Amino acid sequence: MHRPRRALLAALGAWGTGAAWPALAQFRVEISGVGATQVPIAIAAFRDEAKYPVPIAALVRADLERSGLFRNLAADEALDERSNVDLTQWRGRGADALVAGSLARLADGRFDVRYKLWDAVRNTQLLGQSKVVLAADLRLAAHRVADEIHEKLTGERGVYATRIAFVVRSGRRYELRVTDADGEGGQIALTSPEPVISPAWAPDGKRLAYVSFEMQKAVVWVQDLGTGERRVLANFRGSNSAPAWSPDGRQLAVTLSQDGLAQLYTISAGGGAPTRLTSSSGIDTEPVYAPDGRWIFFVSDRGGGPQVYRLPAGGGAVERVTFVGDYNISPAVSPDGKQLAFITRQNQAFRLMIQDLDSGTLTPLTDTNDDESPSFAPNGRLLVYATRLQGADVLMTTTLDGKIKTRLLTSGADMREPAWGPFGR
Template identity: 65%
Template sequence: MGALGALGTTAALPALAQFRVEIAGIGATQLPIALLRFRDEENSSQPISPVIRADLERSGLFRFVDGAAQHDETGSPSFNDLRGRGADALVAGSVARLADGRFDVRYKLWDVVKGSDLGGQSLAVPAPDLRLAAHRIADAIYEKLTGEKGVFATRIAYVTKGGGRYALRVADADGEGGQVAVTSGEPIISPAWSPNGKELAYVSFESHKPVVYVQDTSTGARRQVANFRGSNSAPAWSPDGQTLAVTLSREGGSQIFLMPREGGTPRRVTQSSAIDTEPAFTPDGSALYFVSDRGGSPQIYRQPVNGGNAERVTFNGSYNISPAISPDGKTLAFVQRQGGSTFKVMTMDLASGNLTTVSDTSDDESPSFSPNGRFLIYATRTRGQEVLMTSTLDGKIRTRLLTSGQDIREPVWGPFGR
């Protein structure tokens, strides 16, 4: 049996090495921004400005310029000097230790072109939450300057294998701060976040067969949801969080069923003699995308959850798997086999059918959208090591999150809110 523990219980496994971010590519349009070192941030256990900078860099939308003289969130900066340096925006702030041991993190954002104050914030956080505070500041800056919600304070989940042990881990969106949700000597696969970010569904082989569990990410408490005869696999949450789609072989071949989030009697959705698996709900919950070999090779189909005919979606290539749907329902991400042994993350514009190759690697798996729909995370192999990669949807900005010593796979991006 796997040893179960709430997040933060990491003693059962060796600590992962720190993730190291490598960014490739450059965005077509980048906003020049000056980010100053936060006053007294060196006196905290976690400097703030480097985290903010790394977050904004990964988006591909910002270019950093020298901000010259040190400044904090108080007073007014020299806009003429900043304009001369080519900056369109300025971020400055400070970190102060409070009497109760927490840290007061403050920042302010300015529009240098207009010479105006765009507002700021004060966050009082305990030392372990300094990175989260930095991510939230980066999100606020991103939203103010782009008009879209940032995803830097969200979380990812992924599976590692090392030393004969499997672990389901949860980390910040930049890969840092990883904590163990569950560990086992048998495989753990197919993690899936609940829409409220409070639970993870996954498949564990700890009883020597695939069983679907749902686990609370804050307490570690979990429950069996699907443990029927045969295989129980590929859980996917409905948008309202009340239903799970799962792949079951209880009636013979692998088919897709719906069942309540607490478990119960499954209702069969797909009706074929083929293998139907890897369900993914549309954002409105009305239909499922899934993989089926009913046409002779694995392809992606779409079918209403309340019955009806399945409609084939992918026609380019003879092997397309692992569908993921963007939050706005307009883009499908998937893995396509090209040639005999090359697997690449692709995106399809569902309105036009146009395809884009996202990756420059050849052993990709498990794409997952960020909750703002602007980025994908996926697993791949590069330099002989399994790694996580994030990318813009066009593949122009790719960030490699590296670990050492363990295989890492099946990432899934969590929702907004934390």
Template identity: 65%
Template sequence: MRLPRRRFNAALAAGLGLGAWPAAHAQFRVEISGIGATQLPVAITRFRDEDKAGQPISAIIRADLERSGVFRVVDSSGTLDERSAPAFADWRGRGADALVSGSASKLADGRFDVRFKLWDVVKGTDLVGQALAVPAADLRLAAHRIADEVHQRLTGERGVNATRIAYVTKAANRYALRITDADGEGGQVALASPQPIISPAWSPDGRQLSYVSFEAGKAVVMLQDVSSGERRSVASFRGSNSAPAWSPDGRRLAVTLSRDGVSQLYLIDLDGGNLRRLTTTNAIDTEAVFAPDGQSIYFVSDRGGAPQVYRMPASGGAAERVTFSGGYNISPALSPDGRTLAYVTRDGGAFRVMTLELGGGAPVAVSDTRDDESPSFAPNGRLIIYATRAQGRDVLMTTTLDGKIRTRLLSSGIDVREPAWGPYGR
């Protein structure tokens, strides 16, 4: 079974376990494409004195809300802050249903006092106002948290802008595993290597990452503490050790091992003990992912002659086929509510991200690119991040589940692959 070349031909050399990680200067910018069926029109004015803070707070909030696919930003010109009394008739004339404004003031201790207010323009009332005192290094995070508060107040659903993503970059034959904000900026370099890094996966509590390393001359599954950089081997058996996936309780990993010949699925504790084989076939079984309730595992197998997504009990047992449309389907990912499957299908010579409602329905193509890999759901289940290739570069994209709003995260001079969206909490 041929799986995506970047993931399965890549190798990981000895990395740097860093206690104090350098900042990740990915220099991302955002391009939005597509039109959503229903979007809430919101105005976000420039925050007073944000130019003195060193971060474009209002622009970060604007990009966050646009990327969600739920909001449409309207004309936001004008001078306003959280203390102002908005001319609601004027904002209604611009087509806004909601209005966000605020300020960023430097305090005597060097921190910044970031304030904002959200108004309901239709009713002419204020909905929420907050003040955050943050160090300069956390100004981006403060902007993301404001965007999440606006998202939740206006939709009733939790936003994901203050969460993190992990991904792998390549520049001048150097590779790095980066942990950044959900928009791909800020954060740290968690691991640096002259060799490729593959298959990062977040623990459910967001405190650890698993990935695959080749530094010992073969594929080895590693764990790394996100805060300290401490790392250790979990699976280093004879043959290949690959494709780690966390159980929902964070106590075990599902891994793909070839220790007994062909690649099969196993469960292993985080200390490397209590190894248990889940599949016993002559086929290649790989790319496991747990259902959110922990009762079943989805995986890829070529037992039917070509790679397809299957499902079986998490304790092992009979497997049932899940994907039937298309002759080549790989890289399954499950939404947090367990209702939607994302995967990559081969369509002619192209590889595209698809979604499938597991309760019934036809697969939906959510990308318009040709070299997609590694779909991963946001923790609210409303967005998918994936890797692809565009204009000669490896890039990251996010998409809504219907594919109507796609966001390209563009980097300067580096290739970006292997995204994994982290859980809530940081």
């Protein structure tokens, strides 16, 4: 089976082929690789967490390790936030930081999650926090603990409490899912017997745009994740595809073939008549805004094979961005606007690449053969992408040097089209 996005490009007269498309998983994460500089941290099991279904400490460990910035050390001692810890001893065991906490059920059914973070190098306490949450929010609480630890130790925001959207194919059913950043928990936003592709987050994190084939053609929809209400944004003659929100959330860039070849347009987030941006003799598609809103990056075969280009967000002169290789698609721009991730074809293998936009320096991130759909975490430290491993379509995250990779495991269904959501939840 063709992968839906590449199949759509082929249907537009463009390029490329590929293969297929999870059910929500239990907590399982596979992490591979070794980073250059990592903070050694010991995270003890939270007191009494074994009585309840959410392994708080294990989630925090996995979150921090997935970032590539932390290395977990064994912490088998019975500790909690009230313990008198000998930080000198922990420093002697190689730990720069120590975390211990507890989980308690309150009389009203809510849970009290408490923890402390100690700096073993400076022999001091850095954090002491308590969170009272509903049972349904225990996983989110664990991710927020990891975010707080991450920010305290690195000075930058963590992304563990953010969300990703992706498409699941199970048999003849397609689902648009929104989950925690580790691929678990969350909700099913849409179920359809027809393909769903290209989810794109609104900057407020409350809406998703996506392409659905339920009308037997590619149509762009926008859906409110809180209410489930959805509406058609673009259903013009021909194909309507590849939505991308502007940073202010007021409009979207889309690919329309209403006037013949697929070209770029903008359309108000409330709908209405589109404004044409490009008029080329080739296929123009897969637009994405730069974080400052000044540029739109996109893919075009106007020069022969597909390459990444950019143009001013209001239209104007087009500049080519990628020059190495004859097939480069699926651009994603880092939150600081300095890096471009994309998929390149190398000897019939589709692989994830990152390019410094100032110097043009290229860094290959993978050695797999069927990568697709890169998307940056909102802090710019990680990328999520789809690939095929051991006969299954899976989602992976990678650090920007390619050294730490995490597979988001599921129970067997195929996962595709990931999009990492913004901060705020």
